[in-house]
Amino acid sequence: MIDELFGIVSSSNSIHTIIKYTRYLKTKYPAELLEYYKTAIEIQAEHTGRNVYRELVNYIKQMTKLKGGLPAAKALKESLLNKYKNRPAMKEEFKKLNWD
Numbered sequence: 001m002i003d004e005l006f007g008i009v010s011s012s013n014s015i016h017t018i019i020k021y022t023r024y025l026k027t028k029y030p031a032e033l034l035e036y037y038k039t040a041i042e043i044q045a046e047h048t049g050r051n052v053y054r055e056l057v058n059y060i061k062q063m064t065k066l067k068g069g070l071p072a073a074k075a076l077k078e079s080l081l082n083k084y085k086n087r088p089a090m091k092e093e094f095k096k097l098n099w100d
Contacts, residue, residue, distance in 0.1 A: 053093035
C-alpha cells in the first residue's frame with residue numbers, strides 16, 4: 001500500500017497532503033519527498049503575507065526531518081530569499097530558521 005500512497009502524494013502539489021503522509025513514506029522515498037516539499041513550498045511562496053511566511057517556516061522545518069533534508073532546506077531558504085528580495089516580512093520570518 002506504500003507504493004499506492006506514494007502515487008497519490010506524487011500527483012499532489014499540496015504541501016498539506018505531503019506533510020500528512022510523510023511519516024509513512026519517509027523511509028522508502030526520502031529523496032522524492034524532498035523534491036515534492038520543494039515544489040509545494042515554492043508554490044506556497046508565491047502568496048504574500050506574514051501568515052504565509054510563518055507557514056513556510058513550519059513547512060521548511062518539516063522538510064529538515066527527512067534524510068538529507070537540512071541541506072535541501074537551507075538551499076530552498078536561500079533560493080526563496082533571493083527570488084523574493086523585496087519581501088522584508090519574509091526575511092524577518094525566515095530568520096527563525098537559524099541553523100548556523
